[in-house]
Amino acid sequence: MAANGSSRRPDGPRVDWVDYAKGICIVMVVMMHSVLGVELAAGKTGFMHVLVAFAKPFRMPDFFLISGLFLPLVIGRDWRTYLDRKVVHFAYFYVVWVTIQFAFKAPAFAAESSWRDVGLLYLESFIEPFGTLWFIYLLPIFFVVTKLTRRIPPPAIWLVAASLETARIATGWTVIDEFCARFVYFYSGYLFADYVFALSDRARQHPALALAALAAWAVINAGLVALGASEWQIVSLMLGFAGACAIITIGTLLARVHWLNLFRFCGEHSIVIYLAFFLPMAATRTLLLRTGVIPDIGMVSLIVTIAGVIGSLVIWQAALRLHANFLFERPNAFWIAPRKAAPVLQAAE
Numbered sequence: 001m002a003a004n005g006s007s008r009r010p011d012g013p014r015v016d017w018v019d020y021a022k023g024i025c026i027v028m029v030v031m032m033h034s035v036l037g038v039e040l041a042a043g044k045t046g047f048m049h050v051l052v053a054f055a056k057p058f059r060m061p062d063f064f065l066i067s068g069l070f071l072p073l074v075i076g077r078d079w080r081t082y083l084d085r086k087v088v089h090f091a092y093f094y095v096v097w098v099t100i101q102f103a104f105k106a107p108a109f110a111a112e113s114s115w116r117d118v119g120l121l122y123l124e125s126f127i128e129p130f131g132t133l134w135f136i137y138l139l140p141i142f143f144v145v146t147k148l149t150r151r152i153p154p155p156a157i158w159l160v161a162a163s164l165e166t167a168r169i170a171t172g173w174t175v176i177d178e179f180c181a182r183f184v185y186f187y188s189g190y191l192f193a194d195y196v197f198a199l200s201d202r203a204r205q206h207p208a209l210a211l212a213a214l215a216a217w218a219v220i221n222a223g224l225v226a227l228g229a230s231e232w233q234i235v236s237l238m239l240g241f242a243g244a245c246a247i248i249t250i251g252t253l254l255a256r257v258h259w260l261n262l263f264r265f266c267g268e269h270s271i272v273i274y275l276a277f278f279l280p281m282a283a284t285r286t287l288l289l290r291t292g293v294i295p296d297i298g299m300v301s302l303i304v305t306i307a308g309v310i311g312s313l314v315i316w317q318a319a320l321r322l323h324a325n326f327l328f329e330r331p332n333a334f335w336i337a338p339r340k341a342a343p344v345l346q347a348a349e
Helices: 015-043 048-055 061-067 079-112 117-126 131-146 156-169 176-191 194-203 208-229 235-256 261-268 270-276 278-291 299-322
Strands: none
Touching: 015 048, 015 061, 015 261, 015 278, 048 117, 048 208, 061 131, 061 176, 061 235, 079 117, 079 270, 079 278, 079 299, 117 208, 117 235, 131 176, 131 235, 131 270, 156 176, 156 208, 156 235, 176 194, 176 235, 176 299, 194 208, 208 235, 235 261, 261 270, 270 299, 278 299
């Protein structure tokens, strides 16, 4: 698609603007957890809080929409292969990394209650997603639901999903609440993938117009966030889609001029960052707040965000060099279908 200017979905290689968009998304996720964690521990806010608030309407909608983009290419696969790629893959990493997170947090949990309660909490994490890992817990559910409902008219599914988002379901169970709030974006990525790629084409062909549209979106999004209207029903849905389109456009423009390749690299390895950022993030936050070497909370939040992103990549490289590949690569024993070849990045003009 990116090479010949058509809006057809690519069926093999990676698409660089998608990696740029994913990279922006994963950095925003790390930023959100870093900033809110620092501010909670410090009891006050800093300048980074404004960026987190600005990104809130579209941070997760964009991630889920992009996650559904390439589903039309694989949803017709046999159930064995489909479950291997879309369920077993994420389930493996969830089990590994929820165990790692518990290993670090168990002593603190035990000090507050008992080791028996820690064990029960660990078992509960397979029903109620634990901490930052809820995203990869929920994705397999989205993939399975979408395949199971293929025979139902897509407009009906989309309307139900949109209604669930506006209903503001709040049961207290993350799986139900986040499913209702996010499925419409994932399903839209699947259903409207051709339109998303067409949007990217237009942005690449008309960069000046794309920049003007981005400026207008930024003003509107910021204004609605400042007024508190971004949380209103319908408005939040519209801002989620508008922000997703904006990030897709930004990713396309960056890919067009080959700027800020760090975002593309982060997008290519978004699962690595998502799984491992909690450790360098928490360590850096604790160090900076306890020492007080940097008094400005906003600067502390920024440093913690950078440490979370870079630290996760360092952990990944260390794991590879120490032959602990199982932390980021699913071993052969946990594949229930033949392994797939790694995709090659497809560059934009």
